[in-house]
Amino acid sequence: MRIVVLTGGIGGARFLLGVRAYAREVGAEVTAVVNVGDDLRLHGLRVCPDLDSVMYTLGGGADPERGWGRVGESWTVKEELAAYGAEPSWFGLGDKDIATHLVRTTMLDAGYPLHQVTEALATRWQPGVRLLPATDDRLETHAIVSARSELASPAAANSAGSADLDGAQRAIHFQEWWVRYRAQLPTHRFVFVGAEAAKPAPGVTEAIAGADVVLVAPSNPVVSIAPILAVPGLREAVTDGPAPVVGVSPIIGGAPVRGMADRCLAVLGVECSAAGVGGLYGSRATGGLLDGWLVAEEDADTLVPDVTVRAMPLRMTDEAATTAMVRAAVELT
Numbered sequence: 665m666r667i668v669v670l671t672g673g674i675g676g677a678r679f680l681l682g683v684r685a686y687a688r689e690v691g692a693e694v695t696a697v698v699n700v701g702d703d704l705r706l707h708g709l710r711v712c713p714d715l716d717s718v719m720y721t722l723g724g725g726a727d728p729e730r731g732w733g734r735v736g737e738s739w740t741v742k743e744e745l746a747a748y749g750a751e752p753s754w755f756g757l758g759d760k761d762i763a764t765h766l767v768r769t770t771m772l773d774a775g776y777p778l779h780q781v782t783e784a785l786a787t788r789w790q791p792g793v794r795l796l797p798a799t800d801d802r803l804e805t806h807a808i809v810s811a812r813s814e815l816a817s818p819a820a821a822n823s824a825g826s827a828d829l830d831g832a833q834r835a836i837h838f839q840e841w842w843v844r845y846r847a848q849l850p851t852h853r854f855v856f857v858g859a860e861a862a863k864p865a866p867g868v869t870e871a872i873a874g875a876d877v878v879l880v881a882p883s884n885p886v887v888s889i890a891p892i893l894a895v896p897g898l899r900e901a902v903t904d905g906p907a908p909v910v911g912v913s914p915i916i917g918g919a920p921v922r923g924m925a926d927r928c929l930a931v932l933g934v935e936c937s938a939a940g941v942g943g944l945y946g947s948r949a950t951g952g953l954l955d956g957w958l959v960a961e962e963d964a965d966t967l968v969p970d971v972t973v974r975a976m977p978l979r980m981t982d983e984a985a986t987t988a989m990v991r992a993a994v995e996l997t
């Protein structure tokens with residue numbers, strides 16, 4: 665059996681622990697197609713937050729408390745950068761993490777494409793699943809915010825409210841919107857810069873075409889899954905492919921389990937609920953994405969037209985619970 669998983673960072677990484685365990689039970693091969701929309705250059709280094717969250721988590725090197733970055737991390741370089749007043753100061757890079765970005769940046773600068781760099785980094789971490797970036801090309805998620813709000817402090821911007829939405833607009837990188845401004849700015853929409861010219865990374869469409877099932881991880885639908893599907897040809901590979909597509913809801917009882925997906929959904933005007941996200945993905949029968957939608961027990965009454973919905977406990981409290989979710993998702997098809 666071959667399983668393809670579309671995934672973002674932290675939520676997707678925890679889900680993949682269950683996918684890997686399930687795959688070991690049934691003898692399946694797993695390919696994770698990972699979002700690159702969060703990627704950015706910082707202090708000359710190429711940082712790939714979602715690829716790294718997945719790689720560190722599956723490789724046993726992630727910090728379980730913080731959810732991102734390395735366990736046992738130290739922050740000497742960050743402190744030294746701060747002493748120089750080097751910006752941006754709002755994005756924390758740990759010392760161990762920096763080694764990853766140094767190796768990655770050196771390889772990219774030498775001409776290796778991102779999927780090969782990812783494979784090289786994974787030889788250390790042995791994640792047990794094949795990790796592929798959605799694309800080797802530049803694809804960056806930006807938030808279009810009110811120009812005035814970007815200049816103001818986050819608190820002032822927030823209190824400025826929606827009146828600002830009529831004014832001049834400005835694009836800021838998703839990480840700045842998320843980490844620096846805590847998703848608090850009045851926001852018009854998200855754009856995936858570079859998406860039109862991007863191509864799926866080698867192996868991505870082949871993996872999807874050869875899959876027995878495609879799983880959409882309980883990742884942020886707006887800024888983790890949507891940028892993957894924005895790569896031309898990738899969405900079509902999934903929606904027109906032979907494999908059934910089953911999504912797992914990141915929203916339980918009307919709220920994200922962790923993070924600020926509610927803020928991202930609000931920008932799109934989509935209700936923060938299992939039904940809202942299911943409807944956003946839509947049915948594959950009517951031009952959307954999904955054949956099946958796994959929701960939490962709390963959301964058992966969820967209806968998505970032309971999509972098979974099943975309810976079960978969806979909290980990834982440990983690997984056994986997550987593996988049960990994966991089994992249910994696979995069996996939903």
Ligand code: GDP
Binds near residue numbers: 673714888915
């Ligand atoms: P990011 O790229 O690091 O933001 O991570 P993802 O996009 O992959 O995942 C973020 C999403 O994971 C959030 O919207 C959370 O609601 C969801 N999530 C986190 N933990 C759980 C969980 O235990 N169960 C479910 N169903 N979703 C979860």
Ligand code: CA
Binds near residue numbers: 672674887
């Ligand atoms: Ca992310």
